[in-house]
Amino acid sequence: xxxxxxxxxxxxxxxxxxxxxxxxxxxxxxxxxxxxxxxxxxxxxxxxxxxxxxxxxxxxxxxxxxxxxxxxxxxxxxxxxxxxxxxxxxxxxxxxxxxxxxxxxxxxxxxxxxxxxxxxxxxx
Numbered sequence: 001x002x003x004x005x006x007x008x009x010x011x012x013x014x015x016x017x018x019x020x021x022x023x024x025x026x027x028x029x030x031x032x033x034x035x036x037x038x039x040x041x042x043x044x045x046x047x048x049x050x051x052x053x054x055x056x057x058x059x060x061x062x063x064x065x066x067x068x069x070x071x072x073x074x075x076x077x078x079x080x081x082x083x084x085x086x087x088x089x090x091x092x093x094x095x096x097x098x099x100x101x102x103x104x105x106x107x108x109x110x111x112x113x114x115x116x117x118x119x120x121x122x123x124x
Contacts, residue, residue, distance in 0.1 A: 073079060083089035 080089065084091060
């Protein structure tokens, strides 16, 4: 009888290298998938904000046009005359001594008339 013991070779049925490779692939794929979903959600949220901002801009522009039309109507000659006749607007003539000038009036070169404002560039 042979009494020599042969050493038993233990074999691991799970190959660690292959398992790590598949796990790493799954983690990377999952990370990429989650990143994609996160970016799409961010993109959707920003698109909603842009839509709301554009809607508000349209509303403000429409309000601005209404106010411009109202200003034009209220400053028209007919509206001002109506306010004068109703007594809510008083027009007073301004006398020359009530006008404040920042610079003294300078005489014109050719005709000698006093000019309260002059534009030298336009004269050239």
